[in-house]
Amino acid sequence: MKRLLKIYMEKPELAALVLLVLLVILFQVQSGGVFLSANNLRGILGILPEIGLMVIGVTILMICGEFDLSVGSVFALMPMVMAVLMADGTPFILAFGAGIAACAAIGFVNGFLTINYNIPSFITTLGMLFIARSLTIVISGGFPPLLPNDLPNWLFTVFVGPGDLFRMSFVWFVVIAVLASLMMSRTNFGNWIRATGGFLPAAQAMGIPTARVKIACFMLCSMLAGFAGMIQVLRLGSPLPSIGEGWELQAVAAAVIGGTALSGGIGAVLGGVIGAILIRVIDNGLVLSQVDANWFKFAIGFLTIFAVVVNSWLAKRAKAIKVET
Amino acid sequence: MSHPIISVRNLHKWYSGVHALKGVSLDIYPNETVGLIGDNGAGKSTLINILSGVQLASEGEIHLDGKPVRIRSPRDAMDLGIETIYQYNSMVPTMSIARNMFIGREPLKFRLFGLGVMDHKQMAAESTDAIAGAGLHLRSPDALVGELSGGQRQGVAIARAMHFKSRVMILDEPTNHLAVKETKKVIDFVRSLKDLNITGIFISHNIHHVFECCDRIVAMARGEVVLDKRAEDTSMDEILDVL
Ligand SMILES: Nc1ncnc2c1ncn2[C@@H]1O[C@H](COP(=O)(O)OP(=O)(O)O)[C@@H](O)[C@H]1O
Ligand SMILES: [Mg+2]
Numbered sequence: 273m274k275r276l277l278k279i280y281m282e283k284p285e286l287a288a289l290v291l292l293v294l295l296v297i298l299f300q301v302q303s304g305g306v307f308l309s310a311n312n313l314r315g316i317l318g319i320l321p322e323i324g325l326m327v328i329g330v331t332i333l334m335i336c337g338e339f340d341l342s343v344g345s346v347f348a349l350m351p352m353v354m355a356v357l358m359a360d361g362t363p364f365i366l367a368f369g370a371g372i373a374a375c376a377a378i379g380f381v382n383g384f385l386t387i388n389y390n391i392p393s394f395i396t397t398l399g400m401l402f403i404a405r406s407l408t409i410v411i412s413g414g415f416p417p418l419l420p421n422d423l424p425n426w427l428f429t430v431f432v433g434p435g436d437l438f439r440m441s442f443v444w445f446v447v448i449a450v451l452a453s454l455m456m457s458r459t460n461f462g463n464w465i466r467a468t469g470g471f472l473p474a475a476q477a478m479g480i481p482t483a484r485v486k487i488a489c490f491m492l493c494s495m496l497a498g499f500a501g502m503i504q505v506l507r508l509g510s511p512l513p514s515i516g517e518g519w520e521l522q523a524v525a526a527a528v529i530g531g532t533a534l535s536g537g538i539g540a541v542l543g544g545v546i547g548a549i550l551i552r553v554i555d556n557g558l559v560l561s562q563v564d565a566n567w568f569k570f571a572i573g574f575l576t577i578f579a580v581v582v583n584s585w586l587a588k589r590a591k592a593i594k595v596e597t
Numbered sequence: 598m599s600h601p602i603i604s605v606r607n608l609h610k611w612y613s614g615v616h617a618l619k620g621v622s623l624d625i626y627p628n629e630t631v632g633l634i635g636d637n638g639a640g641k642s643t644l645i646n647i648l649s650g651v652q653l654a655s656e657g658e659i660h661l662d663g664k665p666v667r668i669r670s671p672r673d674a675m676d677l678g679i680e681t682i683y684q685y686n687s688m689v690p691t692m693s694i695a696r697n698m699f700i701g702r703e704p705l706k707f708r709l710f711g712l713g714v715m716d717h718k719q720m721a722a723e724s725t726d727a728i729a730g731a732g733l734h735l736r737s738p739d740a741l742v743g744e745l746s747g748g749q750r751q752g753v754a755i756a757r758a759m760h761f762k763s764r765v766m767i768l769d770e771p772t773n774h775l776a777v778k779e780t781k782k783v784i785d786f787v788r789s790l791k792d793l794n795i796t797g798i799f800i801s802h803n804i805h806h807v808f809e810c811c812d813r814i815v816a817m818a819r820g821e822v823v824l825d826k827r828a829e830d831t832s833m834d835e836i837l838d839v840l
Binding site: 282458459460461463464466467470471473474475476477478479480537538591 | 649650651670671672675681683685687688689690691692696699700701702703705712713714715717741744
């Protein structure tokens with residue numbers, strides 16, 4: 273029993289999960305049952321995958337001990353690259369390949385510069401935040417190109433599921449979240465990521481190619497952010513160059529709320545997913561409760577700090593529970 | 598006398614301005630335990646890091662069983678049967694014992710280009726065996742390494758090195774930051790290496806520890822070997838003199 277309690281207290285995503293359940297109940301009661309209505313859920317689940325996919329990449333990169341501030345800009349750049357190419361008559365699938373390749377290249381540059389020149393990733397990706405945003409606006413030529421009308425919306429944005437409760441993007445989100453989670457817990461690569469972020473000298477001494485592991489995580493993070501951006505653009509029907517602004521910080525907040533440590537080695541994809549859901553739930557719940565929308569950022573900020581405090585308290589308490597090792 | 602298992606010839610290492618190793622040559626024979634001693638900054642860790650693939654030599658040769666070898670990465674060293682236990686501890690505190698045991702050498706159910714799904718069952722079973730084999734009493738291989746005492750961590754590191762059938766085990770100041778009782782355990786382990794058919798290199802700056810468990814004593818100072826004698830042919834005074 274004590275052992276079980278300890279195991280749960282050591283799960284960093286636990287605090288966020290409890291909070292999520294409490295908030296859902298609160299909003300449900302406060303909104304007189306509207307919060308969990310099919311119509312409202314449709315709204316939440318429609319947008320969730322866009323921040324959620326970004327959070328998955330950010331979480332994995334943070335577990336690996338690095339950090340990416342450029343995801344919000346990459347979120348806008350990838351669909352803009354696609355839109356510009358498609359406006360020139362490039363078929364969707366080729367434009368998609370080019371967009372993902374651009375994201376992979378950005379992730380590679382982020383990782384390569386960070387590792388080769390021993391720069392904090394905070395700085396490299398801050399630079400990339402400006403560069404990618406600027407490129408997005410430059411290639412859009414001032415106003416966003418029109419999207420062709422034969423896009424595969426059936427693959428990304430149409431409503432599906434029981435009562436058309438969610439969009440196809442939600443299916444992508446769930447599948448990618450499950451795969452990412454399995455990668456972290458079941459594969460040797462997941463082991464290497466956690467070791468690299470947990471204690472770099474030990475990972476290196478055990479022969480793990482830590483530079484390559486980190487670069488792979490940077491690339492994965494950028495590609496997921498770009499993919500998420502494309503989904504948003506398909507949903508909105510237009511590639512606005514300003515989308516994703518400020519999302520990089522929301523994504524970090526979600527990861528942290530979900531129990532991922534900035535110092536690396538600690539965290540779980542599931543935690544990040546819960547953090548992303550929390551952010552969407554709060555955004556939506558505040559609107560439903562007719563609270564001034566400007567409280568949204570306050571809530572996210574409060575939650576981020578609160579989650580870290582609770583997690584560190586839980587970890588301390590868990591450590592104090594003495595079980596035979 | 599038999600042929601050396603490892604022989605190092607004229608090893609040099611520069612760290613930009615610092616000449617950390619100035620032509621070190623050393624023969625290590627099968628099943629002997631060599632105590633490497635010297636003050637901080639003498640170059641002991643540098644020599645060891647070259648043997649374990651963490652650093653590259655600037656100049657010089659390494660022979661294993663008489664054949665020249667190139668150790669370019671920790672993985673190369675491990676594949677040659679050289680396992681190292683570091684002073685700063687080669688464990689990731691935020692990971693379980695079982696995961697730590699197999700970092701970089703995870704048993705896989707299937708693999709594609711070196712990546713694949715880990716066999717958690719095998720990892721748990723083998724780490725339980727390895728821990729018991731090293732004489733440690735740990736209840737579960739799922740415990741986080743961060744929860745273990747310094748001595749227990751070194752115990753797990755030793756269990757890991759033994760599990761992978763090392764031929765040469767290098768221990769770089771493994772007793773730093775350990776309690777007296779735990780230190781004694783590590784010294785006893787070093788003394789038992791011979792019975793396990795493992796060649797040992799034990800680094801310490803504590804001269805008493807080295808005399809307690811080593812057959813041969815090599816002293817280093819300022820990047821050079823300044824003394825190399827069998828333990829019974831030298832004394833603490835002589836070693837303190839040359840350091
Ligand atoms: N990574 C490094 N970069 C630069 N200088 C180093 C590095 N590692 C060791 N040195 C220098 O090399 C010399 C030998 O160090 P080291 O091998 O750690 O000695 P010991 O282990 O005997 O205390 C010291 O002068 C140390 O400052
Ligand atoms: Mg040293």
